[in-house]
Amino acid sequence: MHATMKNNIKLNTLKTGDDPRQSINSSDDCGVVTERRYGCYKLGAIIAGALIILLFVGIVPVLFAVDSSKIILLVTCIMLSIVAILLFLSFGWQRKQVKEQREKFGREWVKTTKRQNKQYKSIPTSSHTSWKFWNTSVKDDGDLGTPVANGMKHQPTHTIADDALKAELTEYTKSCAEKTNFSEEGIKKLHAKDLSLTENVQCFQKCFFESSGIVNENGLNGDRLFEIATAFEKDVSKTKANFQKCSALYKADTTRVIEYYSFSNIFPFSPIVIVGYCDRIIQYYMCIHNMKTTIIFVIVAATVVVCKGTLRQFQQQVNSESFFCGARHNINPREVQMYFQSPTSNATENMKCFAKCLFERIGFVDSKGMVNDNLIKENRYPDELIPSIEKCKPKTPMNNCEISFNVFNCLIKDGIKNNV
Numbered sequence: 001m002h003a004t005m006k007n008n009i010k011l012n013t014l015k016t017g018d019d020p021r022q023s024i025n026s027s028d029d030c031g032v033v034t035e036r037r038y039g040c041y042k043l044g045a046i047i048a049g050a051l052i053i054l055l056f057v058g059i060v061p062v063l064f065a066v067d068s069s070k071i072i073l074l075v076t077c078i079m080l081s082i083v084a085i086l087l088f089l090s091f092g093w094q095r096k097q098v099k100e101q102r103e104k105f106g107r108e109w110v111k112t113t114k115r116q117n118k119q120y121k122s123i124p125t126s127s128h129t130s131w132k133f134w135n136t137s138v139k140d141d142g143d144l145g146t147p148v149a150n151g152m153k154h155q156p157t158h159t160i161a162d163d164a165l166k167a168e169l170t171e172y173t174k175s176c177a178e179k180t181n182f183s184e185e186g187i188k189k190l191h192a193k194d195l196s197l198t199e200n201v202q203c204f205q206k207c208f209f210e211s212s213g214i215v216n217e218n219g220l221n222g223d224r225l226f227e228i229a230t231a232f233e234k235d236v237s238k239t240k241a242n243f244q245k246c247s248a249l250y251k252a253d254t255t256r257v258i259e260y261y262s263f264s265n266i267f268p269f270s271p272i273v274i275v276g277y278c279d280r281i282i283q284y285y286m287c288i289h290n291m292k293t294t295i296i297f298v299i300v301a302a303t304v305v306v307c308k309g310t311l312r313q314f315q316q317q318v319n320s321e322s323f324f325c326g327a328r329h330n331i332n333p334r335e336v337q338m339y340f341q342s343p344t345s346n347a348t349e350n351m352k353c354f355a356k357c358l359f360e361r362i363g364f365v366d367s368k369g370m371v372n373d374n375l376i377k378e379n380r381y382p383d384e385l386i387p388s389i390e391k392c393k394p395k396t397p398m399n400n401c402e403i404s405f406n407v408f409n410c411l412i413k414d415g416i417k418n419n420v
Contacts, residue, residue: 051086055079165228169212176207318362325357343412352401355408359398369397388414 056079177187182204213224322336329350339351359365366372371393392410394403 047090052083055082169228172208172211176204176211179207180204318358321358321361322354325354325361328357329354339412343409345406345409347405347409349401352405356398356401356404359404359408365398365404369399370394385411 173187176182177184180203186204212228326332326336331350331354335351336354339347363372363375366374371389388411391414392407394407396403398404398407
């Protein structure tokens with residue numbers, strides 16, 4: 001058993017750039033080992049087909065040249081016999097190749113009926129992480145010589161490593177919550193994607209990312225991220241696909257963020273876990289509503305460098321809440337960035353409601369819809385911005401998208417003019 005595991009480890013630790021499907025027991029795409037894929041059946045069928053075609057080409061002209069029906073019948077029987085022999089030899093040779101292939105790599109050949117022999121349990125593999133799964137399995141009940149039961153879905157085997165990782169993440173969650181005074185109630189809010197938090201969520205998530213190894217001094221630790229993802233989401237192909245979709249969403253905007261991934265509902269205390277390649281950990285909350293998946297991309301508040309209580313927090317809050325409101329009103333981050341660079345009064349209804357949402361999220365308006373003067377008294381705004389606020393302050397409540405946008409547009413234009 002131990003020798004078998006060693007061979008399996010060797011098979012799955014491919015060089016970077018290799019196609020893992022070339023490995024005999026690789027299951028990156030479907031989670032199932034299929035003997036027919038690697039048994040040279042296609043090659044055998046091509047050879048047999050070519051011989052049959054040559055046989056027909058050689059005999060058909062002879063049949064047309066002969067008048068005797070007995071001779072035609074005899075030749076036809078001989079031809080069919082030869083075809084049957086060729087097919088028998090072809091599939092026999094293919095079966096031999098499969099058997100030799102399995103024995104070569106230390107995998108037992110099991111004779112079964114009803115085509116069961118082509119399907120075997122397998123653990124999710126990749127060129128970077130498969131050794132971790134094989135090396136930490138409590139037992140080799142994913143032995144590749146054991147057929148899968150009829151009707152059973154071919155899902156990767158649960159390992160003791162998954163439980164250990166979940167327990168490890170639970171400890172990180174508890175430890176970081178204590179260090180940053182982040183309550184269990186706050187963690188529950190994160191689990192419910194309720195981001196209207198007054199607690200120190202930025203510092204909590206900074207601690208969690210660094211403690212769990214998702215982020216290190218070099219930025220995003222992709223191997224660690226994938227290890228965590230596959231411990232909770234067993235469909236590896238789905239995990240990879242969502243990584244690619246998330247990455248593709250914002251690759252055009254390389255000035256802000258190159259890539260970010262997020263996971264929800266996968267940890268014991270279920271904080272939303274988001275990681276970004278940048279000089280900071282930028283969390284985003286933007287739920288892709290049409291994507292039915294356990295991995296949700298989120299665009300939200302937060303930074304590694306600055307925690308709560310600094311003068312720059314307001315600016316960071318504006319940036320983060322812009323993404324949240326953009327998601328709510330179908331305004332993508334690129335549109336928001338372009339508007340801030342070149343504001344215009346000719347805006348869509350979505351953009352106008354985006355402005356109203358932003359004011360509400362950052363506390364710019366009070367319960368009556370007027371500018372919240374308390375924030376000015378608390379020194380929550382940069383000093384350079386206060387003249388623009390006084391100039392653009394409306395005389396009527398900002399209780400609709402149109403009025404909110406007019407104030408918003410005034411603030412942006414006046415801020416640009418005064419180099420704020």
